[in-house]
Structure formats: structure tokens, C-alpha cells
Amino acid sequence: MNYEGLLLEKKDGIATITLNVPEKLNALTEKIRMNLPLVIGEIAKDDDVRVVIVTGAGRGFCSGADVTAMTDRERPGEPAEVSRYARVQGAGWPVEKPGFPDLNKPVIAAINGPCVGGGLSLAMSCDIRIASETARFSVAQVTRGLVPDWSMSYFLPTIIGISRALEMMFTAELISAAEAERLGIVSRVVPPDNLMKAAQELAVKIAQQPPLSVQLTKKIVLRRIFDELTRQLDLEAWGNSICLSTEDHREAVRAFLEKRPPQFKGR
Numbered sequence: 028m029n030y031e032g033l034l035l036e037k038k039d040g041i042a043t044i045t046l047n048v049p050e051k052l053n054a055l056t057e058k059i060r061m062n063l064p065l066v067i068g069e070i071a072k073d074d075d076v077r078v079v080i081v082t083g084a085g086r087g088f089c090s091g092a093d094v095t096a097m098t099d100r101e102r103p104g105e106p107a108e109v110s111r112y113a114r115v116q117g118a119g120w121p122v123e124k125p126g127f128p129d130l131n132k133p134v135i136a137a138i139n140g141p142c143v144g145g146g147l148s149l150a151m152s153c154d155i156r157i158a159s160e161t162a163r164f165s166v167a168q169v170t171r172g173l174v175p176d177w178s179m180s181y182f183l184p185t186i187i188g189i190s191r192a193l194e195m196m197f198t199a200e201l202i203s204a205a206e207a208e209r210l211g212i213v214s215r216v217v218p219p220d221n222l223m224k225a226a227q228e229l230a231v232k233i234a235q236q237p238p239l240s241v242q243l244t245k246k247i248v249l250r251r252i253f254d255e256l257t258r259q260l261d262l263e264a265w266g267n268s269i270c271l272s273t274e275d276h277r278e279a280v281r282a283f284l285e286k287r288p289p290q291f292k293g294r
Contacts, residue, residue: 053087
């Protein structure tokens with residue numbers, strides 16, 4: 028089955044999912060967000076698949092949200108003036124899960140280039156992460172006038188600690204693959220030409236193990252986080268439901284498209 032924005036290949040017990048919008052550095056387009064759960068569902072039901080590799084086409088892993096599509100959310104007329112206090116008291120909205128923690132197969136992220144915002148969230152939701160030396164990482168949501176989503180608020184502080192995670196979230200600092208390895212965001216860094224080979228070799232090692240034991244091990248290890256993760260996803264969605272209506276978010280989108288520094292006003 029074909030999935031727009033995604034390529035799915037299955038071979039020798041290994042499924043490879045490739046984010047396939049290289050002209051946008053594999054931004055999370057609406058089609059990818061709609062089709063990724065369908066791909067995950069197909070893999071989950073396929074007993075011939077024992078391990079999954081996730082990577083990106085071209086020179087990027089995933090640049091996060093499709094900022095060009097965000098302009099479609101804007102409506103004519105001036106937004107109503109609302110205090111920050113009132114916004115923070117606002118209600119939430121439905122949760123969109125990142126997908127891979129629920130998948131009953133081990134998932135390896137082969138990070139081949141920029142891994143930013145929602146792209147980093149997607150990578151963090153994978154079980155193991157291997158990066159090319161050319162990979163770069165950033166939590167970009169706050170600088171877009173949003174909050175970290177797709178499980179970022181759970182996985183990043185859990186893996187690298189609250190202080191460093193908040194620094195990355197508040198500043199959108201771009202870090203190297205070597206720094207990501209030092210922090211524990213990725214388990215290893217390899218030369219660009221060796222990335223897929225390294226991911227496939229690891230996938231083969233895992234695929235050679237008893238599949239039921241591997242799948243149950245993932246379920247046992249991740250089971251303890253699900254209640255907390257579900258709460259964090261709900262809080263992320265609540266935060267973004269507030270941020271999406273702000274002038275600062277609209278300014279962030281305009282500034283990005285116009286390639287200029289944003290001017291935030293706190294409303």
C-alpha cells in the first residue's frame with residue numbers, strides 16, 4: 028500500500044519507514060501526520076516484521092511542523108485582546124499521540140540530518156537513536172510560539188534532565204550530533220555513509236532474537252511510562268490549543284517565512 032509522504036519497505040524481517048518530503052526537509056505535513064498511524068498499524072499487525080527503522084529522505088531527518096501550512100490557520104480580522112492569565116486558564120484539546128511507543132516492535136531512528144521540533148519529538152519516541160555526524164538537533168516549538176509536543180515534554184527531560192531540557196526548549200539552541208550523543212539523546216554517532224548500514228546491522232541483531240521476548244521486553248520497559256506519558260500528551264495539547272490563537276504564534280510563522288527575527292509581544 029502507498030502512503031503519501033512516506034515510503035514503507037519490508038525486507039528480511041525489517042520494515043523501513045522513510046519520511047519522504049525532501050524538498051521540505053521532511054516536515055510533518057498533514058499527509059504524513061495522517062498516514063503515519065496507518066503505516067504503524069500495518070507494521071504492528073505484520074508478524075513477519077520484527078524491527079523497524081525510521082529515517083528521512085534526502086539531507087534531513089525531519090524539520091518538524093510544516094510552517095508554511097501554518098499560515099492556513101490564520102483568519103481575517105484582528106484577534107481579540109486576551110490576557111495571558113486568561114489564555115493559561117483555557118481548556119485543552121484532543122491528544123495526538125506520537126505513535127512509536129505504542130508500536131509492539133523495536134524502533135530504531137536513523138537520523139541523517141536536521142532533526143528539529145516535532146522531528147526531534149518523533150525521534151525521541153523511537154526506542155534507539157543513531158545519528159549521522161551531519162545531524163543537528165533543536166527543540167524549535169517555543170520559538171514558533173508553541174509548546175513542545177508529540178511527547179517531547181516527557182522524553183527529553185527524562186533522558187537529559189530537566190535543567191538541560193528546559194534550556195534547549197527555551198532557547199531553541201541547535202546542538203551537534205556529538206553533543207546529542209554526550210547528552211544521551213542518541214546512543215551513537217557514525218559517518219554519514221555508514222548510517223543506514225549501522226542501523227540495519229543493529230536491526231539484524233535484534234531481528235535474530237526471539238521476537239516474542241523482544242516485543243514483551245519493550246512492553247514491560249515502556250509500560251511504566253504510559254500513564255505519565257498520556258498525561259504529558261494531554262498537557263502538551265492543552266498548551267498548544269492556547270498558543271495557536273496568539274499573536275506571538277502568528278508573528279513567529281510570519282518571521283520564519285520572511286526570514287527575519289521575530290518580534291514577540293507576549294500576547
